[in-house]
Amino acid sequence: MIEKKLVFTWRLMILAFILPLLLILAIDISISSGIQGFDSEMAFTRFANATLTAYTLCSLVLLGNLFFYGESRNRPLAPLVGMFCATILGILATIFFIDQGPMLLEDNGSVRAQAIYNIVHMLVSAGAVLVALGVSLGVTFSAITSQKQRSDFLFEEE
Amino acid sequence: MNIRPFDIGMDEMYQALLLFWIPVAVVPLGIWVFLSFANHKEKNIGKFLAFVGFTMVCLSPWTVPSSPSSAAGHLLGAIVGPIVLILIGLYLISFSGNVPVGRLPKSDRKLGVFMNLVGFIWLVGMHWWILTPQLSKGDVNPYWYVFWPTLLLFIASLSSFSAIALLTIGVDRKKEANSIFMLSGLSFLLLFLGLNVDGPLITAELFREHLWLSVADLAGLLVGSLLSILVFAIVIFVYERNLPPPQTISPPTKDELEKVADIVSNHLGGEQE
Numbered sequence: 460m461i462e463k464k465l466v467f468t469w470r471l472m473i474l475a476f477i478l479p480l481l482l483i484l485a486i487d488i489s490i491s492s493g494i495q496g497f498d499s500e501m502a503f504t505r506f507a508n509a510t511l512t513a514y515t516l517c518s519l520v521l522l523g524n525l526f527f528y529g530e531s532r533n534r535p536l537a538p539l540v541g542m543f544c545a546t547i548l549g550i551l552a553t554i555f556f557i558d559q560g561p562m563l564l565e566d567n568g569s570v571r572a573q574a575i576y577n578i579v580h581m582l583v584s585a586g587a588v589l590v591a592l593g594v595s596l597g598v599t600f601s602a603i604t605s606q607k608q609r610s611d612f613l614f615e616e617e
Numbered sequence: 618m619n620i621r622p623f624d625i626g627m628d629e630m631y632q633a634l635l636l637f638w639i640p641v642a643v644v645p646l647g648i649w650v651f652l653s654f655a656n657h658k659e660k661n662i663g664k665f666l667a668f669v670g671f672t673m674v675c676l677s678p679w680t681v682p683s684s685p686s687s688a689a690g691h692l693l694g695a696i697v698g699p700i701v702l703i704l705i706g707l708y709l710i711s712f713s714g715n716v717p718v719g720r721l722p723k724s725d726r727k728l729g730v731f732m733n734l735v736g737f738i739w740l741v742g743m744h745w746w747i748l749t750p751q752l753s754k755g756d757v758n759p760y761w762y763v764f765w766p767t768l769l770l771f772i773a774s775l776s777s778f779s780a781i782a783l784l785t786i787g788v789d790r791k792k793e794a795n796s797i798f799m800l801s802g803l804s805f806l807l808l809f810l811g812l813n814v815d816g817p818l819i820t821a822e823l824f825r826e827h828l829w830l831s832v833a834d835l836a837g838l839l840v841g842s843l844l845s846i847l848v849f850a851i852v853i854f855v856y857e858r859n860l861p862p863p864q865t866i867s868p869p870t871k872d873e874l875e876k877v878a879d880i881v882s883n884h885l886g887g888e889q890e
Contacts, residue, residue, distance in 0.1 A: 467785035475781035478830065479773035479805050486809070496825035505731040509837025510844070517845035525849070537859075541852040545845070572685075579686045582641070583760045584767050586693075586836050589701055591771035597707030598800050599779045601729075602793040604714030 469597065507563055509584070512577040515549035522546055553577070625869035633684040641671030678752070688752060692760040701737035706732030722787045741807065744815045744824075757818050763829040763834070769808045770831060776801035 465471070487494055522542045531537045557570045567573040647667030651660050673680070675697070677690030709729030713721040742748040744765060751756040780797035783790045811824040869877070 465781070465785045467782075471785070472778060472781060476774045476778040478777050479801065479808070482805065482806060483812070483828075487812070495782065496822060497829045498826070502829055505830050506837040507831040507839075510833045510841040513838045514845045515841075517842045521845060521849040525852070528853075530687025530701065531761065535856065537734070538852050538856040542849060545848045545852065549845070570774070575686060579689045579760070580763060580834070581838070582690065583689055584831070584838060586762045587767035588771055588838070591768050591775055593704055594772055595775035595779055595797075595800070596705070597704065597711060598776065599793075599797055600784065601707055601711040602794070602796040603783075603790075604711050604716050605651045605796075606715065606793060608715045 504563055504565060508565070508573075508577050509557065509581065511549065511553040511563075515546065515553055515579060516578070517544040518542065518549050529539045629681075633686065635680050636673060637684055637686055637690065640670040640673035640677070643667070644674065646670075656726040687777055688758050689760050691752060692750055692758050692764060695739075695758070695761075696764065699736040699743075700738070702732045702736030706730065706736060723885070744811060745814070746808075747817065749816070749818045751818070755818065762819075762823070763831065766808070766811070766824065766831040767835065768830040769804045769811070770828065771835070773801050773804035773808065776804065818867045 484494065485527050522539070525538055525542050528538070553574060554570055557573045564570075565576065567576050643666050647663045647665070647670055649663070650666060652661030654660055654663065671693075674690045675694040677684070677687035678694075682689045706729040709725040709732065710720060712719055713723055713726040713729065727827050739748065743750065743761070750761045752758055780794040780801060783794045783797065787793070808828070809819065811819075812828065813821050815821050
């Protein structure tokens with residue numbers, strides 16, 4: 460019997476990824492006619508802090524990566540300087556925006572305390588993401604290996 | 618868990634730098650050394666560095682109690698047990714199945730399932746039972762509110778993604794996709810319960826508030842990382858575009874062409890070998 464098969468599209472994959480969140484939103488909205496417990500100001504502050512911190516930390520990692528990229532090309536300085544500037548820009552932007560006042564300052568008293576809190580917060584979030592990735596990949600792999608061995612080749616009788 | 622600090626008579630900032638931030642940095646450094654070098658000695662050094670860094674981060678609530686960041690070390694110590702159980706359990710289940718190399722005995726599968734169950738119940742007990750990570754009695758570790766909703770939401774999303782990927786890319790993988798959908802459904806159920814059922818220390822209202830904050834966090838993480846990758850690509854692109862074109866070499870001379878023709882003709886055929 461020929462089974463009907465879903466066609467791979469990125470739209471479908473993105474929808475599959477955000478489906479649980481959409482379902483929670485839909486249930487929440489239909490039960491309590493609105494998103495309960497959602498504080499747009501706090502959510503924006505968290506989003507902005509996460510964006511700035513992720514940009515800066517990721518740029519730092521990529522700067523290290525660029526150092527090894529240069530190894531095979533007689534270590535040119537230009538891209539290293541470019542990425543270094545981009546990282547510094549991230550750090551300066553973080554300090555500038557946190558310094559503007561309560562917009563990005565959460566429960567912390569100073570720019571330094573907020574910046575350090577942002578880094579630790581990002582490490583915890585990234586840790587949760589990594590664990591989730593490990594669990595999902597592990598379950599996918601174990602689901603595949605748990606099935607009976609099957610042959611992908613059909614030998615025709617000659 | 619009640620935390621009684623050590624007093625080592627050092628400035629708080631240096632104490633945090635020495636006993637928390639340097640160990641935090643040493644963990645990825647150790648992993649990098651372990652993965653990058655082929656030599657056994659260097660690999661062992663990498664393993665040792667990562668282990669020492671990890672242990673010091675876990676001990677930071679005792680060694681640097683004045684630093685609020687040490688709560689992350691406390692969380693790490695609290696969750697490492699169930700997470701390791703789940704990951705080792707998944708390894709045992711996966712490699713006791715149909716794998717061409719490194720197959721484990723069938724009995725490991727039961728052990729893997731048991732470890733997974735214990736790890737899972739342990740994590741759930743951290744929300745709805747007495748196992749919640751607490752800095753002092755009744756004072757829930759603030760990073761638990763970040764970790765738990767992010768983990769549940771991301772497991773639900775990623776499992777849904779991989780189940781659909783398996784259905785679209787794989788051939789006849791409906792059974793496997795259903796098992797992965799079950800994981801997604803389980804995470805979703807826990808999220809839903811968290812939004813509606815209070816735990817002894819964590820109310821549904823508090824969980825709800827932190828769930829939306831974790832969505833904002835994940836969105837920020839995605840946007841920030843994509844931005845930095847974009848900047849990285851632009852830096853490489855601009856550098857490569859400004860490189861002078863490679864030098865063109867002069868065409869081969871008549872002698873060189875004849876020599877090449879000789880070599881080619883000597884290697885044509887192959888019937889003599």
